[in-house]
Amino acid sequence: MKPADQFRLLELSERYADQKLTAEEIAALEAELRDSAESRAFFAKALHQRAELCFDDSWHAQAAAEEKVTSRPVWWRYVATAAAAACVTFGFVWLQTSRDGSVATLVRAQQCQWAGSSLPTVEGARLKPGMLDLIEGLAVLRFDSGAELVLEAPATVEVLDAMNCKLRRGTLVAEVPPQAKGFSIDTKDAKVIDWGTKFGVSADDDGKYMVRVIEGLVEVEDKHSPGSQKLEKGQGVDRGWTRSQLQPAVGDMPEPSRWQPATVMDAGDGWQAITTAFGRGRDSYIQSGSKPTPEFGKHPFVRVKWTTRKLELNRKGYLAFDLSQFSGRQIEDAELVLTIEPSELGFASFVPDSTFAVYGVIDEKEDTWAEGDLSWQNAPAHDPSQAAFNMPVASKVKLLGKFEIAQGINRGTRQLRGKALADFLASDTNQIATIILCRETDETADSGLVHAFATKENGTRSAPVLRVKLK
Amino acid sequence: MPEADRTQEFLELLTHHDRALGVYVYSLVQDPHDADDILQQTKMILWRCFDQFETGTHFLAWARKTAFHQVLTYRRQKKREAMPLSDDILELLHDEVAKLNDTSDRRRGALRSCVAKLPVAHRQLVALRYYEDMEIDGVAERIRSTAGAVYRALSRVRMNLLTCVEKELKLEGAGA
Numbered sequence: 001m002k003p004a005d006q007f008r009l010l011e012l013s014e015r016y017a018d019q020k021l022t023a024e025e026i027a028a029l030e031a032e033l034r035d036s037a038e039s040r041a042f043f044a045k046a047l048h049q050r051a052e053l054c055f056d057d058s059w060h061a062q063a064a065a066e067e068k069v070t071s072r073p074v075w076w077r078y079v080a081t082a083a084a085a086a087c088v089t090f091g092f093v094w095l096q097t098s099r100d101g102s103v104a105t106l107v108r109a110q111q112c113q114w115a116g117s118s119l120p121t122v123e124g125a126r127l128k129p130g131m132l133d134l135i136e137g138l139a140v141l142r143f144d145s146g147a148e149l150v151l152e153a154p155a156t157v158e159v160l161d162a163m164n165c166k167l168r169r170g171t172l173v174a175e176v177p178p179q180a181k182g183f184s185i186d187t188k189d190a191k192v193i194d195w196g197t198k199f200g201v202s203a204d205d206d207g208k209y210m211v212r213v214i215e216g217l218v219e220v221e222d223k224h225s226p227g228s229q230k231l232e233k234g235q236g237v238d239r240g241w242t243r244s245q246l247q248p249a250v251g252d253m254p255e256p257s258r259w260q261p262a263t264v265m266d267a268g269d270g271w272q273a274i275t276t277a278f279g280r281g282r283d284s285y286i287q288s289g290s291k292p293t294p295e296f297g298k299h300p301f302v303r304v305k306w307t308t309r310k311l312e313l314n315r316k317g318y319l320a321f322d323l324s325q326f327s328g329r330q331i332e333d334a335e336l337v338l339t340i341e342p343s344e345l346g347f348a349s350f351v352p353d354s355t356f357a358v359y360g361v362i363d364e365k366e367d368t369w370a371e372g373d374l375s376w377q378n379a380p381a382h383d384p385s386q387a388a389f390n391m392p393v394a395s396k397v398k399l400l401g402k403f404e405i406a407q408g409i410n411r412g413t414r415q416l417r418g419k420a421l422a423d424f425l426a427s428d429t430n431q432i433a434t435i436i437l438c439r440e441t442d443e444t445a446d447s448g449l450v451h452a453f454a455t456k457e458n459g460t461r462s463a464p465v466l467r468v469k470l471k
Numbered sequence: 472m473p474e475a476d477r478t479q480e481f482l483e484l485l486t487h488h489d490r491a492l493g494v495y496v497y498s499l500v501q502d503p504h505d506a507d508d509i510l511q512q513t514k515m516i517l518w519r520c521f522d523q524f525e526t527g528t529h530f531l532a533w534a535r536k537t538a539f540h541q542v543l544t545y546r547r548q549k550k551r552e553a554m555p556l557s558d559d560i561l562e563l564l565h566d567e568v569a570k571l572n573d574t575s576d577r578r579r580g581a582l583r584s585c586v587a588k589l590p591v592a593h594r595q596l597v598a599l600r601y602y603e604d605m606e607i608d609g610v611a612e613r614i615r616s617t618a619g620a621v622y623r624a625l626s627r628v629r630m631n632l633l634t635c636v637e638k639e640l641k642l643e644g645a646g647a
Contacts, residue, residue, distance in 0.1 A: 003630075010626040017501040018607060019553060026555045033560055044498070044567030049633060051497030052575075052582055053601035056490055059586040060602040101604045129603050161602065 001038050009039060013046040060161070102126035103162040104143040111406055112137035112153070119159065132157050134170070138348060138408030145180035147194070149173070152348040152449075153410055160186075171202040173214075173349040189239065193219040199231075200347045200447060208240030212347075212447050241344070270332075270470055272325065275463040277456035279322030280432060283464060284371045284455075286379045288314040288389055297371025300458035301341040304356065306390035306439040309446040314389040316382070317437030317453065318374060320367065321466045324431040331426045333469040335417035336400075336435065339461045342410040343452035350448035353406045354441035358416050359397040360424035361434040366396065369434070380434055390438050397436065400424055405451065413462075425468060433466075481521050485514065488531045491575040496538050498568045499561060500545075502553050503604065509545055513538040535572065539565050574640070581639035585632050593628045600625060 012029060015021055021029065033040045053059070104127040106120070114121040115133035127141065134153045141149045144162040151157055155170025166186040176183045176194040185192045187203035190211070197216020203209040211220050213231045220237055221228040229237060276283040285302040287293060289312045302317035336358065359381070361367065366380035376384050381396035400421045403414045425433055439451060454461035485492075493510060500506040516537055517524075524533055542561065546554045556564070571578065586594060599610045611621045 006630060007626050010629050011622050014607070014622055014625055014629075016556075019501070019555075021555065023555075030557060030560050033556075033563060040563055041567055044564050045571060045633060046629065047498045047564065048494065048568050048571045048578075049582065049629065049636070050601070051494045052579060053597065054503065054604070055493045055497045056579060057602055058579075059583045060598055 001042060005039070006042060009043050010046050013043060013050060017050060101128045102144075103129060104141050104159055106132075106139060107142045107148075108138075108140035110138045110140075110408060112139050127159050129159050129161060131168075132159065136409060136411055143180065143183070145183060146177040147180040147183040148175045150175075150349045152408055154342060167201055167203045169204045171200065171344055171347060173200045173347050174198065176216075189223050191221045191223070193221070193228075195219065200349075202241050202344055204241070210236065210238045210241035212236035214445060214447070271467055272470060273465050273467040274321060274323075274325060275456060275465050276319055276321060277463050279324060280320065281322045281456070282320040282369070282371045283318070283457075284374050285315050285317045285437075286374055286376045286382070288312050288376050288384075290376070292373075292375050292377075294372045297374065298457055299455065301343070301452040301455055302437065303343070303345070303450045303452050304437050304439045305346075305443075305448075305450040306441065307443050307446065307448065309443060309448075311389065313450075315450065316379070316390070316392075318369065318379060319435040319437065319464050320369070321433045321435070321464075322431065323425065323428055323433055326425075326468060326470060327431055330471040331422055331468050332471045333417070334422040334425050335415055335467040336421060337413055337415050337462075337465040337467065338437075339413045339454040339458075339464075340405065340409065340411055341452040341454045341458065341461055343450050345452075346443075346447055346449040348408045348410070348449040350443045350445040351407065351451075352441060352444065353404060354439055354451065355402055355404055356414075356451075357402050357438045357440055358400045358421075359392050359436040359438065360400050360421070361392075361396060361436065362398055363396050364428075364430045364432070367430060367432040367434050381436060390440060392436050392438065398424055400435070402440070422468075425466075477521065480526065481518060484530045485517065485534075488534060490579070491531055491572055492534050492538065494575055495535050495568060495572045496542070498572075499539070499542050499564060500554065505545065505553060509538065509541045512545075513541050516541070531573070532569070535565075535569055577640060577643065578636060581636045581643070582632065584639060585635035588635065589628065589631070593624075593631070596621075596624060596628055597632075 012021070012025070016029070033043060106123060106125045106127060109121060109123045112121065112134060113136040115135050118130040119125070119127050119132050121132070132139070132141075132151070133156045134151050136153045138153070139151045141151065141159070143149070147163075149157070149165070150173045152171045152173070155172060156168040157170070157172065158166040158168060160166060163180070163182060164184050164186065172185070174183070174185060174194060175198045176196055178196045181194065181196045183194045185194075185201055187201065187209045188205065189207035190203070190209050192199070192201055192211055195217040197218055198214040199216070199218045200212045200214065201209065211218060211231065213233055213235050215233050218231045219228050220231060222239065231237065275281065282297070283302055284297040284299075285304065286296070287303070302319070303315045304317045305313060305315045307313050361381045363381070369378070369380050376382070381392040383393050386393065398420070401416045401418055403416055405414065437453070443449070454463060456463035492513070496506050496510050496513070497503070500509055513534065517534055520537070524530065543558055546558070546561075554561070586597060589597065596610070596614070599605045599613060605613070607618045607621050611618045614621070616624075
């Protein structure tokens, strides 16, 4: 048989499989198969091999594994089959091997909002290869290999197959059981291969990425450097991720700032609003440790965190509002509005639903703090030697209220309104009110999320707003 | 033979030949959903009729014959447009496929090592088409090519695989 005829039959077999043959082509093919034993044998061979490639995916698992690490076959499909076959008592359940192409299940979608994902986003949905774009919340994917991913919004992930996915941007935490060893997460500039472990990955479109191993062993291949790096428990690599989070470009943002509320707004009905951008207003935060942190005042967010695991990573937010606009008027009601800033520092998976406490500083002498000078050593109503890192000095403050942020939520606003806040503002005599923001919820593992709220330096989200109702 | 032993025997035989039977049905039925339905149906019938199977005879041949009967039934019932080849042509193909299917285990090993030997781009093409079950148009879009070019490229890769598998089987037969 001539090679040209073999090619022709191979192509016919593919188009036949796609049901793309015309009636004439079918008739001609039938005639050929009936008359020529050679053609028949070859066509059967083509169909049989096609069936092997379609029905049995072991070649792919192996090929995929060999692309990562040589001579490491991944037999998870056979592990699964063997396990299923062992369950003789389950009768015929195992006969129903589904083959619809799905490779993972969306097992949990907690307070999730999705953008234009190409995959179903309801809890329990079976996922074929495709794209998931999570805007808000936490979502858990379980791959058929056993690997489990917690996506932390905002995150875009491409499901490739049961052993591979691609993190386009955002953060996820992966837990990979022994049978899914070799599970890999691709990012623009790196490939992370798991050796049976738990780890977190963050990545962005521009290539920066961060990997942190919580348990076990992970292999990271940077696409711009040869070889790979093995990381053990507690270790990590950071290629530009944290730096971009810690030192946001403030003054030299290429895009013009978006609309910001005017510094004083008349909201009608006796309500007026100011932000920390008005007058002597300020916003910054402090972090446990001895280093002075003058740059915090310029950040487009205040960071807030409580952890008993890494003592040097505790943070508290400080806000000052200039009340001179309201002097001489009686404050009847008040509301503090904070805008949550998506924080990509730390993993939301390790911080449960969190409670935040808002305190007002009573001692007016403490209102003079400066953004460029505020530190863990000199902050108002703060004692660096105090054991409870997430509390102000109780005698110097008044609790104004608390609010909650559910796990995985990184957008939206939080309001605090009530008599405690109104009374605190009404009792002011120096036209400055200092407010401290503390998280009361500890992380469950280190590297937990650091919450953030937009400040007046933020180009896209609203600065802290104080709304007051005047009599 | 006690009922439990008979069940055990059936499950062992079916497990042993499960993959070969699947490949057989996939050879004759191109739509994977139809193929899965037929497989399912076939396995039920095999179990129901297991009394008629004589221990020690060719289980896979018996299973294939049952499956082939199901293929014809399926085609007659509803799926004629999805299975355009006539019954007699299907039967001719059945004979040919059955021969290949009997050496299924060896072919599988050979195919696996042949896929591993493919250049990366070819392997990706194979993965997109057969592992991810992508339509030709989808593959063409993914690799920024045309449907015609993808068919041609696939045929080349498939030819490569067919030749490679035959070579491997020959080497194996020669005791290498």
